[in-house]
Amino acid sequence: MKSRLSVITALLSGLIFGFGLMLAGMANPAKVLAFLDITALWDPSLALVMGGAIAVGFMAFKIAGKRTSSVLGLPMNIPTLRAIDKNLVLGALIFGIGWGLAGICPAPAFVLFGTGSIKGIVFLISMLVGMGVFELIESRHK
Amino acid sequence: MTIYWNHFTPWSALAGGGLIGISVALLILLNGRIAGITGIIGGLFKPAKGDVAWRIAFTFGLIIAPIIWLLFGKLPEITIDANYGLLVVAGLIVGFGARLGSGCTSGHGVCGISRLSPRSIIATLAFMGTGFLTVFIARHLLG
Known part of the structure; x- marks a missing residue:
């Protein structure tokens, strides 16, 4: 329940x-x-x-x-993590570049998908692939 | 820097921000969870038992928001200037970078800053910085 x-x-x-x-x-x-x-x-x-x-x-x-x-x-x-590490800074810097290229960050990508926008769908799928690539690389490093 | 007064929408921005804040408040106070989209989706790549349904439900809420909005009125203006090639590149970069940096505008920019997390403040400054820089290069150096 x-x-x-x-x-x-x-x-x-x-x-x-x-x-x-x-x-x-x-x-x-x-x-x-x-x-x-x-x-x-x-x-x-x-x-x-x-x-x-x-x-x-x-x-x-x-x-x-x-x-x-x-x-x-x-x-x-x-979250309890406090360390400001390389991944945090590098990831944020990279994310900002993508954000600046199209003006879309993760939450609006889902809203745009919901409007039925083809461009929104293309962005969302690419974003999910990007996240998948991260998962693949991360799992290989473990 | 000159403010574009004709396009400045302070009231809808504040009200929309307030709604985002209410969403964040509901999720942390009722569910004990951070409303960071990158983290919510990231958890679906490595699904743990009993930790999947709420993530899908939150994401589904985002997706149906425009559909429910349409029941009451016209959708607000949405303009995507980027072409398909640029959208693919931007999407890949956004997805990879946000996961590597453990968060995006919602997780770091809203939730993290709300909890005064030093990590999130640094991350927000970093992605705002490259966001400003990327637009400057694309529009004023190359454009």
Whole structure:
């Protein structure tokens, strides 16, 4: 029951996330690129998207940090890793290049897929292949 | 730097951001999970028992968001200027980089910064940096 309920709340959370991206303009790659284009006429809207999300998220994690289990009785999976390692920095630098090329990051890729956009589907499949390549390389190093 | 006032949409940006924050809050407080898309999808590549359904449900929520939106009104403007070749390259880079760096805009940029995680702050600065740089090179040096 607990796990069944948690699937519904996860679905709801994903749905609200998707609505948020669409309302914010994050699901529009042209708007994302207009934010990343700081030297031309700059559209700073996406800084406010992050600001709005972080303001709410900050309060949520303040509460979450004090809990030992979730409201549904599930374990709190809050990352504990603190080391700033090569993979973190290198991966983020690489991710930013791809983000700057098309203006699409992982969450909006799924929303674009949902709109039925062929370009969105092509991006999503390529992104999943990229993730698969990472898994392959990682499993070989172990 | 000049602000493009005609395209600046502060209210919908803040409200959309607020909704993203509510989604993040729901997932951490109810499910004890971080709403980082890269991590959620990454966990599906190495499925663990009892740890699959919520990941699929969250992702499904993202996918059906525009479909449900359509029941109430017109979809907001969506313009993808990149051609197919560029989308393939960008997608591969985004997928690989986000997994290598353990997160993307949602996991590091929103959730990580919300918890004041030094790793996520560094990662966000890094991908914002190359994002700005890539657009600068593509639009103003090569474009």
